[in-house]
Amino acid sequence: MTKLHVTVEGTAFTTDKELLVKHSEYFRALFQSGMRESSRDEIQLHNLGAVGFLITLRVLDGERPLLSCDEILEAVECAAFLQVEILMKHLVNLIDPDNCLVMYEAAATYGLLDLFHESALYIRDIYELLEKDIQALPKDLIQYVDSLMPSTFVAVGAHTPTIEFLEDPSRTMCFLNEKDNQWVSLGCIPDNASTFLAGVTTLNNKVFIVGGARGANKQVVERSFCYDAENHTWSEFSSPHQLRYEVTLLGHEGYLYAFGGEYERVPVAYVEKYCLSSQIWTFGKELPQAMAGPPATKAMGRVFISLWKPQETTIIYEYDTDKDDVVPISSIKRPQSYGHYMVGHRDNLYIMRNGPCDDFLHCTIENFNLSTQQWTTLSGQYVNSKGALFTAVIRGDTVFTLNRMMTLLYKIDTCSWKPIKEKSGFNKGGTMHTFFLRLPTEIKLMASKLYKNPHQSFT
Structure with missing residues (x-):
């Protein structure tokens, strides 16, 4: 390992030269240029902040630090100047309701297009929560957010392939029109497809x-x-x-x-x-x-899988997609209980498990925080009517769960899920799959017209 001494804002850092060359377009160009600087083991960076460079080194070393808004600004500057793709991806994974506007403006200022676009999509999805603050943005940034399609809650029931002429209403994929509180069909899945x-x-x-x-x-x-x-x-x-x-x-x-x-x-x-x-x-x-x-989910740009050893232990593994490896992260023991579903939010994994003595109606949610490596049991038990918690998906800080009776929305934070709203249920039998899609306005309008006039054809 070749050591490199870098001075930023009067602060000296010692790091791995090959690591910088691997991940930074700036350092790659510098050390492969053949110029005098390319052979030096000491360099000085101007017009960059020491805090931002420290964050960059931490991310290159495999850390995934949480950042304040001030730290985000410095990290965005470094990601743009040094052209560090892995840092830019980390910033995308940090987008939340508290920092999305800061991310958006900073990315626009420094020309980080991926971060700019992902921040705008996030803002579009929680527009109602940020509407007053959005109006303080420059006009062109507001127009870009307004041009994007918001995420729409979509569900499809469990059904098997059937003969073409046999009508099966459970084969439809539907979206929730949140304004009218109605489920609207997007049409049937292919005849030979199975969601069972x-x-x-x-x-x-x-x-x-x-x-x-x-x-x-x-x-x-x-x-x-x-x-x-x-x-x-x-x-x-x-x-x-x-x-x-x-x-x-x-x-x-x-x-x-x-x-x-x-x-x-x-x-x-x-x-x-x-x-x-x-x-x-x-x-x-x-x-x-x-x-x-x-059970599997994503959090902080990482992939996680939950396995169990009946009937006591739930084990969390990370599937390292870069190294193609399965790495144990943590485990938790609960009498006669194990994890059935898992969802990621910010730096947290939430595992839904059955209640005492295999009670599948009352579920408990365990939280594993990736930053602190600590487990927390959320207060109370959750009624898991018809597997609703096993279809949990998250938009912003809002959890969408679904059963035949209702769509129940929760406000999520580290230690609690608080019910905030009820919407129409999805009247299909069996297991359900739920997710978010960005549906073009014309498709949603056509589907809604067909819903009101079922004799029309959806084309």
Whole structure:
């Protein structure tokens, strides 16, 4: 390891030269230029803050620090000047209601386009909460936010492939018109698609369905499907090498990850990832144990999986997507209980587990904080009517849960979920899949017109 001494604002830092060259376009150009500076082991950076450079070094060293608004401004400046992609991604993962406007203006000032766009999308999704503060932004920044499509809550029930002429209302995918408090159909999923025990996830404003089963014998479904929300079209794509049902599917940074599942009633530990650009499935490192439907989520730009050893221990693993490795993070023991679902928010993982003595109606939520590495049990128990908590998805600081009777919204913070609003339930039987999509206005308008006049066709 070659040491490099860097002075910023009078503060001296000693770091790994190869690490800077690997992650910073600025240092790569500097040390590969052949100029006199390229052979030095001491350099001085001007017009940068020492705090921002320290944050950069921490992120390059694998840390994921939480930042104040003042620290964000310095980090954005460093990310732009030094062209550090990994720092920019970390800033994107830190966007929240408290800092999104700071992120947005800073990214606009320093030309970080990805951070600019992601901050604007976040602001668009919680527009009502920030409306007064948004008006203080420059006019062009307000116009950009207004031009974006907000996230819409979407649900689809569990159903198996059926013959084409047999009408099955459970095959419809619907979105919640929050203003009118009505569920509106986006039309049926393809005839050969299954959402029963299937892996369902979103990525790049598309819905992906992998695996699934049909019939009481759980015959595996071999075809995979994709819904493109921007043009309202369905298409097929290749299935994983190992066919399976009750597979967990997760989308992350241009890849789909398929974890575990069952094939011919035998649990499997396989992990496969699908590259959207190359359209190829490849095997990754297997899970530590075979499991059907292992809970998985994302937080702080990282992928996490929950496994268990019945009936006491829930174990959290990180799936390191860069190193293709499965790393144990923490575990928790609860008598006759284990985690059934997991959702990430900021630097927290929330694990929903059954109540005492396998009581699946009353669930307890455990919080694992990634920064402090501490577990906290949220106060009280949550009524998990028809698996509502097992479909939890988050927009901003609001949790959306769903059952046949109602859509229940919670305000989320580290130690509590507080019910804040009830909306219409989704009157479909069985398990449900929920997610957010950015639906074009014209598609939502056409679907709403069809809802009011079902004799029209949705085209």
